[in-house]
Amino acid sequence: xxxxxxxxxxxxxxxxxxxxxxxxxxxxxxxxxxxxxxxxxxxxxxxxxxxxxxxxxxxxxxxxxxxxxxxxxxxxxxxxxxxxxxxxxxxxxxxxxxxxxxxxxxxxxxxxxxxxxxxxxxxxxxxxxxxxxxxxxxxxxxxxxxxxxxxxxxxxxxxxxxxxxxxxxxxxxxxxxxxxxxxxxxxxxxxxxxxxxxxxxx
Numbered sequence: 402x403x404x405x406x407x408x409x410x411x412x413x414x415x416x417x418x419x420x421x422x423x424x425x426x427x428x429x430x431x432x433x434x435x436x437x438x439x440x441x442x443x444x445x446x447x448x449x450x451x452x453x454x455x456x457x458x459x460x461x462x463x464x465x466x467x468x469x470x471x472x473x474x475x476x477x478x479x480x481x482x483x484x485x486x487x488x489x490x491x492x493x494x495x496x497x498x499x500x501x502x503x504x505x506x507x508x509x510x511x512x513x514x515x516x517x518x519x520x521x522x523x524x525x526x527x528x529x530x531x532x533x534x535x536x537x538x539x540x541x542x543x544x545x546x547x548x549x550x551x552x553x554x555x556x557x558x559x560x561x562x563x564x565x566x567x568x569x570x571x572x573x574x575x576x577x578x579x580x581x582x583x584x585x586x587x588x589x590x591x592x593x594x595x596x597x598x599x600x601x602x603x
Contacts, residue, residue, distance in 0.1 A: 426603075427459040431567065433597025437479040441580060441589035443487035448594065451479030457567075457599055459515065469515040471525060477507045479593075483540060491582050494541045504537040505548075511556055523560040528553065529573055531591075541582065549579045552591055567599040 436448035455475035462468045481503040488495045513527035531552040540547040558571030575591030 425461040427601045428603065429457055429565070429567075429599050429601035431455065431457050431473075431475075431569075431597060431599030433569070433571075433595040435477065435479060436594045437481070438592045439481045439579070439589050440592060442587040443484050443490040443582075444589060445482040445484040448592075449480050449482070451477060453477045453509070453595055453597070455509075459601070467517050469517075471511075471513040471515045471527075473509075473511045473513075475509040475511070477505075477509050477531070479505050479507070481505070487540065490585070490587065491541075493584065494545070494582055496539055496542050499540045500538070503540075504535075505533055506535040507531050507533045513556060513558075517562075521562050523562060523567075525556065525558040525560060525569075525571065527556050529556050533579075546581050548589075549577070549581045552577045552579050554591065554593075565601040565603075567601065569595075569597060569599070571595045 432452070432454040435451040435453050437451055438446065438448045440446065453475050455473060457471060457473040460470050460472075462470065483499060483501045483503065487499070488497070509529060509531045511527060511529040513525040515523055515525060517523045531554070533548065533550050533552070536546070536548050536550075538547055552575050554573040554575045554577075556571060556573050558569055560567050560569040571594070573591070573593040573595075575593075578588040578590065580587055580589040
């Protein structure tokens with residue numbers, strides 16, 4: 402009898418914990434149209450279109466669900482162009498046969514603070530880590546990489562919640578110099594605007 406009561410009590414606690422956890426976590430998939438710019442000497446200025454998609458998670462930190470955190474795992478396809486001044490800026494290292502277009506594939510991990518003042522609106526603020534695992538460019542001699550592989554940025558955005566659908570806009574300011582050319586020491590920094598939607602499965 403006592404064992405049965407103990408087992409029932411343990412099951413009740415576990416069930417309550419699971420239900421509470423489910424109430425505090427949402428997850429889903431999202432996709433966005435991106436406009437990216439790499440600003441710096443030797444790179445053509447202007448935002449270029451790209452695509453971003455992946456998974457997101459929403460962890461509620463307060464019972465009223467106003468405060469939370471939102472980690473994401475996204476994959477990004479974007480591009481840039483060599484500027485007309487690239488050869489004059491990097492005289493020693495530039496490849497005379499370099500292509501103008503630069504293609505970049507990256508894995509991006511935003512970690513965002515969520516604040517939902519009203520149910521329909523969520524504000525996001527946080528940081529983003531980007532690993533550029535594939536960069537198609539031949540800007541430098543001897544097949545040297547012109548770009549560093551990693552970037553860290555600051556993120557700000559707003560999200561509109563309609564049932565389980567999320568419409569969002571976001572701006573990312575790159576904080577890291579991604580220029581890998583040895584000299585001169587010019588900085589290349591990223592800027593990104595994204596507009597998209599996501600669907601939460603729970």
